[in-house]
Amino acid sequence: MGEIREPLRELTECGLPMALEVMGERWSFMILRASFNGLHHFEEFLSELGIARNILSNRLGRLVEHGILGRQPMAEDRRKIEYRLTDKGMDLLPAMIALRQWGQKYGAEVVENPVLVDERDRLPIGPVSILSQEGRILGPEDLALVERANVGKRADGSQAEPVAPVSRGDTAIADGLRGAA
Amino acid sequence: MGEIREPLRELTECGLPMALEVMGERWSFMILRASFNGLHHFEEFLSELGIARNILSNRLGRLVEHGILGRQPMAEDRRKIEYRLTDKGMDLLPAMIALRQWGQKYGAEVVENPVLVDERDRLPIGPVSILSQEGRILGPEDLALVERANVGKRADGSQAEPVAPVSRGDTAIADGLRGAA
DNA sequence: GCAACTGGTTGCATAATGCAACTGGCTTTT
DNA sequence: AAAAGCCAGTTGCATTATGCAACCAGTTGC
Numbered sequence: 001m002g003e004i005r006e007p008l009r010e011l012t013e014c015g016l017p018m019a020l021e022v023m024g025e026r027w028s029f030m031i032l033r034a035s036f037n038g039l040h041h042f043e044e045f046l047s048e049l050g051i052a053r054n055i056l057s058n059r060l061g062r063l064v065e066h067g068i069l070g071r072q073p074m075a076e077d078r079r080k081i082e083y084r085l086t087d088k089g090m091d092l093l094p095a096m097i098a099l100r101q102w103g104q105k106y107g108a109e110v111v112e113n114p115v116l117v118d119e120r121d122r123l124p125i126g127p128v129s130i131l132s133q134e135g136r137i138l139g140p141e142d143l144a145l146v147e148r149a150n151v152g153k154r155a156d157g158s159q160a161e162p163v164a165p166v167s168r169g170d171t172a173i174a175d176g177l178r179g180a181a
Numbered sequence: 182m183g184e185i186r187e188p189l190r191e192l193t194e195c196g197l198p199m200a201l202e203v204m205g206e207r208w209s210f211m212i213l214r215a216s217f218n219g220l221h222h223f224e225e226f227l228s229e230l231g232i233a234r235n236i237l238s239n240r241l242g243r244l245v246e247h248g249i250l251g252r253q254p255m256a257e258d259r260r261k262i263e264y265r266l267t268d269k270g271m272d273l274l275p276a277m278i279a280l281r282q283w284g285q286k287y288g289a290e291v292v293e294n295p296v297l298v299d300e301r302d303r304l305p306i307g308p309v310s311i312l313s314q315e316g317r318i319l320g321p322e323d324l325a326l327v328e329r330a331n332v333g334k335r336a337d338g339s340q341a342e343p344v345a346p347v348s349r350g351d352t353a354i355a356d357g358l359r360g361a362a
Numbered sequence: 363g364c365a366a367c368t369g370g371t372t373g374c375a376t377a378a379t380g381c382a383a384c385t386g387g388c389t390t391t392t
Numbered sequence: 393a394a395a396a397g398c399c400a401g402t403t404g405c406a407t408t409a410t411g412c413a414a415c416c417a418g419t420t421g422c
Contacts, residue, residue: 013294015284016214016277023280024207026379033197037326042400052380057401067287079388079399090321091283094309096197098276099204103196106248106269113194114326118313121341122325122333126314128275129349131307132299137316138306139349140271145218145295152304160302166310166318207410223369233411238370260368260419 022066023092027051027059032089032096035069040082068092098128135166203247204273208232208240213270213277216250221263249273279309316347 023029030049039045045056060083063069068089074080097116104110115124130138146153152160204210211230220226226237241264244250249270255261278297285291296305311319327334333341 013292014214014281015286015288015291015293016210016281017284018288018291019280019284020207020210024205024210026201026205029197029201029205033195043398046400053400054381054402055379058379060400077389077399081400088287091286093321093324094311095276095279095283097311098279098309099200100195100197102272102276103198103200105196105272107196107199110196110199111194111329112196113329115329115332117325117327117332118317118319119323119325120313120317122327122331122335123314123341123343124332125319125324126312126316126347128279128309128311129347130275130278130309132301133304133307135307135318136299136301137312137347137349137351138299140274142300143274143306144298144300144303146298146303148292148294148296150303151296151298152302154303160304162304166307224367227369234369235371235412236410239410241369258368258420262369 019095022062022068023095025059025062027055028063029096029099031056031059031063032068032085032092033100035083035085035089036093036096040084041080042083045083063089094128097125101127131166133163133166200276203243203249204276206240206243208236209244210277210280212237212240212244213249213266213273214281216264216266216270217274217277221265222261223264226264244270275309278306282308312347314344314347316351 023032027049030051031045034045034048039048042056042060045051045060046053049056051059060069060071064071064083066088067086069083070086071081071083074082104112117123118125130143132138132142136142152162154160204213208230211232212226215226215229220229223237223241226232226241227234230237232240241250241252245252245264247269248267250264251267252262252264255263285293298305311324313319313323317323333343335341
């Protein structure tokens with residue numbers, strides 16, 4: 001089982017290649033989803049996903065290796081092994097859900113059941129979004145690529161300073177009414 | 182070039198399998214990133230990514246086929262063909278950036294250059310986030326999976342009604358001070 | 363016309379994936 | 393304590409994807 005494959009141009013100065021090293025493989029995201037959906041055992045993944053036995057074994061091994069899944073034999077039945085998402089694995093949720101939503105948007109008649117909802121009001125979640133540091137929702141036109149040295153330098157020459165970025169748990173939205181009409 | 186491969190369990194009632202059908206292949210995301218970064222031509226992708234010629238040809242073909250890239254010969258030099266992200270392709274940005282950020286977070290010494298910034302203040306963007314319909318930033322604990330029929334039914338029995346969801350361009354953040362101390 | 367450029371394709375080697383059958387540790391049944 | 397069954401994983405073999413190098417066709421510049 002050689003590791004000879006070229007490591008996807010790691011030099012390319014961004015985290016994508018590293019992320020794809022693990023998650024770019026067929027089934028990785030499906031296993032992640034299944035895991036998030038509450039599956040924890042080999043045979044569960046096997047029958048739920050319809051993946052080949054040896055591949056599942058291999059993928060689970062790699063996911064564990066990369067710290068995305070934790071693996072431990074269960075106390076009451078030591079034949080059974082429990083795979084569980086680590087924090088590192090949980091951090092893949094935005095990527096997974098973004099992909100999912102994209103597939104849903106363009107994927108003809110996908111009905112989504114069960115539905116992923118906000119625990120608080122049990123309504124479907126909104127779209128996974130790119131945010132500015134202050135939490136504005138950004139679209140493709142709002143993005144730019146600048147040299148590391150020029151970060152914060154505005155067109156008018158003034159220098160923007162970083163603010164305390166938003167983070168999870170923040171009430172994110174709305175200093176004004178939104179969209180709608 | 183058979184299409185015999187099992188279509189990744191499409192039945193699984195969510196958009197992921199469909200999304201992975203195209204983007205789950207090696208190089209797809211790297212090509213997307215390159216395309217977003219301003220590359221538009223075969224030879225550019227070739228030398229920038231270090232991908233094999235035939236594979237690049239194949240991947241570009243598939244991405245075009247799936248409407249993620251547009252393809253057209255250029256007017257002034259009809260040897261040259263221009264590949265350009267479609268809106269459908271642009272909609273993959275959150276997924277791509279989320280993956281990238283994840284890779285960055287866990288990928289040792291990745292320095293990211295050039296840096297992806299908010300056009301407005303030219304500061305680095307924040308993390309790609311899962312939002313509720315009203316724009317609250319949600320973490321894994323805030324998520325639940327419920328049967329389609331039970332959407333909106335809260336634990337106390339009351340029924341939540343959908344609100345106008347947030348959308349791009351919205352000022353998203355903050356009705357209270359954030360994190361920090 | 364001829365060389366060079368651009369975007370392919372083809373042939374062949376290697377790696378990844380899939381299927382089916384088998385192993386090895388553990389648990390339950392008898 | 394055998395026997396049978398379950399769970400996770402491995403092995404052998406076929407198919408598919410990927411990579412490398414060489415070749416091809418339409419354009420362009422000279």
